[in-house]
Amino acid sequence: MALDLTSAAQVESLLRMTGGAVAGAILGINRDLHHKPAGLRTHALVGLGASVITILSISLAGEGHSDSVLRVVQGVITGIGFLGAGVILHPANQNTVFGLTTAASVWLSACLGMVCGAGNWGLAILATGLALIILVFGGPVERMFHRALGGKKDGKKNS
Secondary structure, eight states, X not given: OOOOTTSHHHHHHHHHHHHHHHHHHHHHHHHHHXXXXXXXXXXXXXXXXXXXXXXXXXXXXXXXXXXXXXHXXXXXHHHHHHHHHTTOBOXXXXXXXXXXXXXXXXXXXXXXXXXXXXXXXXHHHHHHHHHHHHHHXXXXXXXXXXXXXXXXXXXXXXX
C-alpha cells in the first residue's frame, strides 16, 4: 500500500513523527557539541522511534485495543534504558561514572517522542525547552555550586 500524504491523518502522523525526531535532535545537538557518545542522530532516531510506536499504539487503541497505549509507553520507557546504559561508562580504576547525563537525555528523547506521537504539542515544546535549558546551563550552575560549597573543582575530585 502506498503512502498517501493527502489524507489529514497521514499529514498529522508525519508532523508527529517529525516533531519527535526534531525534539530528540535538539537534545542530541547539545550532546554532540559536548563530544558525547550519543549525539544528534541517536537522539533523533530515539525520538522518531518513540513517536512511531506511540502513533501505532493510539491507532490500535482506536481499534479496540485500549490497553495497548499504556503497554507501549511502559515498554518504551523500560526498553530505552538498555540503550541509555550503553553510554554509561565506569572506568575500573576510578571512582567516577561518565555518561549519565547523555543516558538521561536519550531517555528523555524517547519521552519527547511519545509526547509528540500523542500530539501533545504544548507539553513537547515546554519539555524540550526546559531540557535544553538544563543541558546548557546545568553544568555551569553545578560547577558554581561545587566551587562555592567546597565540592569538586572543574569536574575533578578534590585531593
